[in-house]
Amino acid sequence: MADEILRDEGDITERGVERVTEDPSAPLVDLTAEIAERELEGPGLEPEQEVLTINVGPHHPATHGVLRLIVTLQGERVIELKPVMGYLHTGIEKSCEDKSYWKVIPFVERMDYLSYFFQMEAFCGCVERLVELEIPPRAQYLRVLHMELDRIMSHLVWLGTTALDIGAISMLWYCFRERDTILDLFEMSAGQRMHTRYFQVGGVFEDIPAGFERKVRDFLALMPSRIDQYEALLDRNEIFLHRTRAVGIVPRERLLELGVTGPLLRAAGEPWDLRKSPGYLSYGDFDFKIPVGTVGDGYDRYRVRLQEMRESLRIIEQVLDGLPEGPWIADDRKYVLPPRDELSTSMEALIHHFKLVTEGYRVPPGELYYPIESPRGELGCFVLADGSSKPARVHFRDPSFVNLQSLRDMSVGGLIADLIQNLGMLDPIIGGVDR
Amino acid sequence: MPDPPGLELIAQGIEEGRQGTVIETSMEHGRATLIVNPDGILHALTWLRDTPEQGYRFLSSLHAADYLPATPRFAVHYELLSRERIERVNVKALLVDPAAGDETNGADPVEKLPELDSCVALYPTADFQEREAYDFFGIVFRGHPDLRRIAMPEDYVGWPQRRDFPIGGEPVLFTHNEIEAPRWFE
Numbered sequence: 001m002a003d004e005i006l007r008d009e010g011d012i013t014e015r016g017v018e019r020v021t022e023d024p025s026a027p028l029v030d031l032t033a034e035i036a037e038r039e040l041e042g043p044g045l046e047p048e049q050e051v052l053t054i055n056v057g058p059h060h061p062a063t064h065g066v067l068r069l070i071v072t073l074q075g076e077r078v079i080e081l082k083p084v085m086g087y088l089h090t091g092i093e094k095s096c097e098d099k100s101y102w103k104v105i106p107f108v109e110r111m112d113y114l115s116y117f118f119q120m121e122a123f124c125g126c127v128e129r130l131v132e133l134e135i136p137p138r139a140q141y142l143r144v145l146h147m148e149l150d151r152i153m154s155h156l157v158w159l160g161t162t163a164l165d166i167g168a169i170s171m172l173w174y175c176f177r178e179r180d181t182i183l184d185l186f187e188m189s190a191g192q193r194m195h196t197r198y199f200q201v202g203g204v205f206e207d208i209p210a211g212f213e214r215k216v217r218d219f220l221a222l223m224p225s226r227i228d229q230y231e232a233l234l235d236r237n238e239i240f241l242h243r244t245r246a247v248g249i250v251p252r253e254r255l256l257e258l259g260v261t262g263p264l265l266r267a268a269g270e271p272w273d274l275r276k277s278p279g280y281l282s283y284g285d286f287d288f289k290i291p292v293g294t295v296g297d298g299y300d301r302y303r304v305r306l307q308e309m310r311e312s313l314r315i316i317e318q319v320l321d322g323l324p325e326g327p328w329i330a331d332d333r334k335y336v337l338p339p340r341d342e343l344s345t346s347m348e349a350l351i352h353h354f355k356l357v358t359e360g361y362r363v364p365p366g367e368l369y370y371p372i373e374s375p376r377g378e379l380g381c382f383v384l385a386d387g388s389s390k391p392a393r394v395h396f397r398d399p400s401f402v403n404l405q406s407l408r409d410m411s412v413g414g415l416i417a418d419l420i421q422n423l424g425m426l427d428p429i430i431g432g433v434d435r
Numbered sequence: 436m437p438d439p440p441g442l443e444l445i446a447q448g449i450e451e452g453r454q455g456t457v458i459e460t461s462m463e464h465g466r467a468t469l470i471v472n473p474d475g476i477l478h479a480l481t482w483l484r485d486t487p488e489q490g491y492r493f494l495s496s497l498h499a500a501d502y503l504p505a506t507p508r509f510a511v512h513y514e515l516l517s518r519e520r521i522e523r524v525n526v527k528a529l530l531v532d533p534a535a536g537d538e539t540n541g542a543d544p545v546e547k548l549p550e551l552d553s554c555v556a557l558y559p560t561a562d563f564q565e566r567e568a569y570d571f572f573g574i575v576f577r578g579h580p581d582l583r584r585i586a587m588p589e590d591y592v593g594w595p596q597r598r599d600f601p602i603g604g605e606p607v608l609f610t611h612n613e614i615e616a617p618r619w620f621e
Contacts, residue, residue, distance in 0.1 A: 093571075093596065094595055132464070256493060259493070261495075367500070368463070368466055369466065378495055392500075393596075397495065402564070405563055434586055
C-alpha cells in the first residue's frame with residue numbers, strides 16, 4: 001500500500017508552516033511532525049487516516065486546461081493543496097516587446113482565449129491613454145457591444161464545462177449551441193470567430209455590416225428563454241444543489257485580501273464591478289445592475305454568472321438602441337491607418353500608411369496601468385513605453401492568475417469532489433494564468 | 436486617483452513616519468505615482484493601507500519592469516486601490532541592479548540579485564505575483580514564504596523578462612530536428 005503512494009518529498013517538507021484553516025486570523029499550525037508520524041506508521045493506519053499526496057492534472061479534463069494541483073488527502077478530505085502552473089507559459093509578454101504596438105494586439109488576445117475582446121480593450125485602451133487619443137462614440141459603443149457578447153460567450157463556456165464537471169452533461173451541448181450563435185455574430189462583424197483583432201488603437205477595425213443589428217436582435221430575443229431553460233435544468237436540480245450548496249465558502253474579507261475580483265467576489269456579497277467606475281468606455285450611458293450573492297458558495301457563483309448574462313443582454317439592447325452614427329475609428333493619421341480609398345489619390349495618406357505599416361507609430365515615453373472588468377474580474381494591462389515603436393514592457397494582471405490563489409482557501413478541509421467543483425466555479429483560464 | 440495636492444499630502448504623511456521614504460511623486464496620464472526608496476517600501480505600503488483616511492486596502496496588481504539602460508534599473512510597481520473612493524495610487528520601488536559594474540564579469544558563481552522586502556504579510560494577494568516577478572526578473576523578495584519560479588521550469592537558468600535577455604535564444608525541439616539532439620528524452 002505504502003509503495004503506491006505518490007510522494008513529493010519537496011512538498012512534504014515545505015508544507016509544514018502554512019495555514020490549514022480558512023480563518024486568516026488562525027495561528028499557523030505546524031503539521032510537519034504529524035504528517036511525518038502518519039507516514040512512518042503507513043500501512044498500519046486505517047485507509048481514511050492515511051495521508052496521500054496525489055497529482056491532479058496537468059492533463060485532466062477537470063482542470064480546464066493544463067493546471068497541476070498537488071493535493072494531500074486524508075481519506076477523501078483535502079488537507080493541503082498547491083497549484084503548480086507554467087505548463088502553458090508561452091512568453092507572450094516577452095514576445096510583445098519585440099513587436100510594434102499594432103502587432104501586439106493579436107498576441108495579447110491569445111492569453112485568455114475566451115475573453116479576447118477584453119484583452120484587446122485592455123491593451124488598446126492603455127495605449128490610447130498613453131498617446132492621449134480620444135476614440136469616437138460609435139467605436140466605444142461597438143466595443144461595449146462586442147465585449148458584452150464576449151462576456152456572455154465566456155460565461156456560456158464556463159457554464160457548460162462546469163456543469164459537465166458536476167455531472168450535467170447535456171448542459172455542454174446547450175451552452176455551446178448558444179456560444180456558436182455568438183461566434184457567428186463575431187464572424188459577421190469582425191471576420192473571425194475567435195481572436196478577431198477587431199479593436200484597434202483609436203477605435204474598431206470596421207463598422208458593423210448591414211444586417212448585423214438584426215442578427216444581434218434575434219439573438220437578444222432568443223437568449224433570455226435559453227437562460228430560463230438552463231435555470232430550469234439546474235436551479236432546483238437535486239444533484240446540482242447537493243454539489244454546490246455551502247461548498248467552497250470563503251469569507252468576503254479573505255477574498256479581498258487575496259485580491260479576488262469578478263463574479264467570485266460578487267457572489268460573496270461585495271458589489272464590486274469596474275464597469276460602474278467613472279470614465280470607463282461608455283458604460284455610464286447604460287442602465288444595468290450588479291448581481292451579488294449572499295453566502296458565496298458554489299451555487300451563488302452560478303447564480304451570479306447567470307444573472308450577469310441577463311444584465312449583459314440588457315446592455316447590448318441599450319447599445320443597439322442608442323448606437324450613435326459617425327466614424328468608428330479616430331481620425332488621427334499618426335496612429336490610425338488612412339482609409340483605403342485615399343491611398344490611390346493622396347500622397348500624404350500613402351506616406352502615413354507606409355510609415356504605420358513598416359515602422360508603426362511611436363508612443364511617447366511613459367507608463368500606465370489600465371484595469372477593466374473582464375468576465376473573471378479585474379483585467380489590468382501595464383504598458384511601459386520608451387519612445388520607440390515597440391513597447392518596453394507589456395504586463396497583464398490576469399484575473400484567473402490572481403483568483404487561483406483562493407482555491408486553497410476554498411478547498412482545504414473539503415472533499416476532493418468539492419475541489420473539482422470549486423475549481424470549476426473559480427473559472428480559471430490557464431492561457432491567462434500562464435501567459 | 437488622488438489629485439496632485441492629495442498626492443503631496445500622502446507623500447508628506449509617509450515622510451513624517453519615516454524620513455527619506457518618498458523620493459518623488461508624479462502624475463502621468465491621470466495616474467498618481469509615488470516613487471519610494473526600496474528600504475521604506477513596507478512602511479509606505481503599511482501607511483497607505485492602515486491610515487484611516489487613505490484606506491488603500493486592495494492591492495490590484497504587483498508587477499516588475501526593467502528600465503535598462505536607466506539606473507536604478509528595476510522597478511516593482513504596486514497598484515493600490517481604495518475601493519471606497521475608487522481611487523488608485525501606484526507605488527513604485529526603484530531597485531539598483533547589484534550586478535551592474537561587476538568587475539568579475541559574471542565569473543562569481545553567486546549571482547547578485549536585487550532584493551526587496553516582501554509584502555505578502557500586508558497583502559496576501561502578492562504571493563503569486565511576487566513569485567512571478569522573481570521568476571521573470573530575478574528580484575528577490577525577502578521574507579516571501581515560498582519564493583520559487585512560477586511559470587518557468589524549476590531548473591531554468593536566467594531571468595527571461597529582463598531587457599538584456601534575448602528573444603528566441605532557446606532551441607525548440609520538433610520532430611524534424613529531433614535527430615540533431617540525440618537522446619533528448621534524457
